[in-house]
Amino acid sequence: MEVKDKVMYHYHKLGIYDDKWQVGNELVVDDNFDSYYSSIIDKFSTAVEYKNGLVPLERIIDKYLDDIGIENVDLETITDLLKASSDMITNANMYNRELMLEKYRKENNPKLPSRLHSIWLADKESLNFWKEQLNGGRNLTLYRVSVTGNLFKSSDSFIPDDELTAKEMYEVSSAYWNPVFSEEDLCKAEYLFQGKVKVLEKINK
Numbered sequence: 001m002e003v004k005d006k007v008m009y010h011y012h013k014l015g016i017y018d019d020k021w022q023v024g025n026e027l028v029v030d031d032n033f034d035s036y037y038s039s040i041i042d043k044f045s046t047a048v049e050y051k052n053g054l055v056p057l058e059r060i061i062d063k064y065l066d067d068i069g070i071e072n073v074d075l076e077t078i079t080d081l082l083k084a085s086s087d088m089i090t091n092a093n094m095y096n097r098e099l100m101l102e103k104y105r106k107e108n109n110p111k112l113p114s115r116l117h118s119i120w121l122a123d124k125e126s127l128n129f130w131k132e133q134l135n136g137g138r139n140l141t142l143y144r145v146s147v148t149g150n151l152f153k154s155s156d157s158f159i160p161d162d163e164l165t166a167k168e169m170y171e172v173s174s175a176y177w178n179p180v181f182s183e184e185d186l187c188k189a190e191y192l193f194q195g196k197v198k199v200l201e202k203i204n205k
Contacts, residue, residue, distance in 0.1 A: 038116040104173035118192035149195010156188040
C-alpha cells in the first residue's frame with residue numbers, strides 16, 4: 001500500500017552504510033537497492049577457497065573420499081569440510097527460497113516491493129521478535145524512521161521452510177504475498193518498503 005510519512009522502525013546492522021544512517025538523512029530505496037538476500041542470489045556459488053584458488057566443494061570432498069581416502073584425513077580437515085558444507089547448504093536453501101518468493105511475486109503480485117530490493121521495517125509489536133532473530137540485537141542500532149512510498153506487510157511465519165523442494169517453496173509463497181494474519185503472525189510481522197526513508201531518531205545500540 002502507498003503510505004505518506006508513516007512512522008516505522010528499522011534495525012540497522014553496524015558497518016553497512018553507517019554514514020547514511022544519521023538522524024535527518026533521507027534514503028531512497030528503489031529497484032537499484034540491494035538487500036542482504038540480493039547478495040545471496042548474486043554471489044551464490046558451490047566453490048570455496050582451496051589452496052591458491054576457488055574450487056567446487058564437491059570436487060574437494062571427492063578428492064578426499066576417492067584419492068586420499070577418508071581414513072587418512074585429519075580431524076581438522078574433516079571439521080573444515082563439514083563447516084563449509086553446512087554454510088553452503090544454508091546459502092543454497094536461502095537461494096532457492098528467495099528465488100521462488102521473487103518468482104511468485106513477479107508472476108502474481110508484481111506491484112508489491114521485492115524482497116531483493118527493499119528495506120526491512122518493523123512495527124512496535126514485532127520489535128522484540130526481530131531483536132532476538134537478529135542476533136539478539138548485537139551489532140545493531142534501532143532507528144525510528146518516517147517512510148513515504150510502497151509498504152507491504154507480511155510475517156516471518158509465512159517464509160517457506162527449508163525442507164521443501166523449490167516447486168513446493170513456490171506454491172507456499174502465496175501465503176507470504178497474500179497474508180492472512182493470526183495473532184501469532186502479527187508478533188512476527190515484517191514490512192518491505194520501497195520509497196523515501198527519513199531517519200528521525202536513533203533509539204539505542
